[in-house]
């Protein structure tokens with residue numbers, strides 16, 4: 001009874017992501033989470049296929065992460081970062097920089113992925129301002145990308161196909177080129193950067209940076225593209241004096257089988273954004289990282305979120321990275337990839353399915369028709385799994401601790417949901 005009332009109250013008063021107040025999508029009330037399971041109020045347990053949007057890589061309620069957060073809590077949960085520093089921020093910085101190529105030396109902590117992207121854009125513009133090229137203040141990106149929901153981040157998210165098209169006239173106008181056609185698992189298509197090159201040749205005087213999600217385009221289309229594309233983009237950026245920003249907020253910390261997705265190539269960006277799995281999905285924390293040379297050129301950066309480098313978040317992030325590095329994460333991801341391939345590939349024969357893609361611990365089924373989210377979600381919950389599709393994309397990115405049996409079950413429920421009744425014709 002109380003549960004019904006709470007859900008009704010929630011429905012009437014709380015805005016959930018990507019839905020309305022007058023006709024909201026239904027919500028399921030989660031009571032607690034442990035390992036790879038979400039437990040609902042009515043005690044049903046769901047195998048988590050989403051890692052809470054790419055973040056909970058170690059699963060939920062992990063003793064090591066709980067320990068890190070509680071021991072930090074007894075010292076301080078937060079303190080301003082202006083004029084003050086603290087051990088978790090220093091230790092996390094040492095740890096994060098040790099994972100990256102040596103030229104990454106300067107880190108800016110943000111309180112969400114979108115803000116890390118805003119900071120990256122500001123860094124790029126300011127770099128050119130201070131290099132006597134103030135007209136270089138536009139960005140280029142590829143269509144079907146996604147970089148967050150704040151204004152600057154929305155402006156580099158595809159205005160036509162993306163979820164922010166309503167704001168098209170309000171946002172600063174940047175440049176978009178087609179997304180790479182070259183698949184991750186196929187040969188590189190030689191002219192894939194042709195439009196980008198043409199644009200850079202014409203507009204390089206006004207271009208500050210190219211911003212990309214390396215290898216995996218996430219929320220804009222769950223598309224995996226060729227590492228060779230990144231090699232070419234790096235060459236073009238060097239040729240035309242344009243900075244390169246990689247948004248690894250979704251892909252960082254092992255998800256694609258490499259610690260960072262750009263490690264599928266030999267190239268590195270000038271500015272890197274990380275977030276999501278940085279704290280193992282415990283608390284909101286992100287970072288924008290660049291080289292000493294670029295940082296010096298930028299000078300004073302007028303940005304300073306209230307919860308910058310939050311001690312609880314940074315302490316948890318240290319524990320999460322240690323946990324990841326101490327585990328045999330490469331084998332875990334390789335095993336997840338094997339099971340995803342084995343279980344999802346056969347769906348390619350289904351008439352409803354347009355494409356099946358698997359990379360690392362990400363499995364994607366692109367369907368011909370959009371899902372009926374309410375119906376398919378109910379089916380998943382009734383069958384003991386948590387999968388949250390959008391549009392034509394049903395995808396899995398489970399916590400790395402998932403067992404083969406749990407993953408097989410997750411995939412089988414997904415495969416069984418590929419029936420006309422769950423799609424909008």
Ligand code: PMP
Nearest residue numbers: 112113114146147148218249250
């Ligand atoms: N960049 C990418 C690639 C993302 O996937 C997301 C979040 N889905 C963001 C940026 C924004 O991060 P946040 O939701 O933490 O603001």
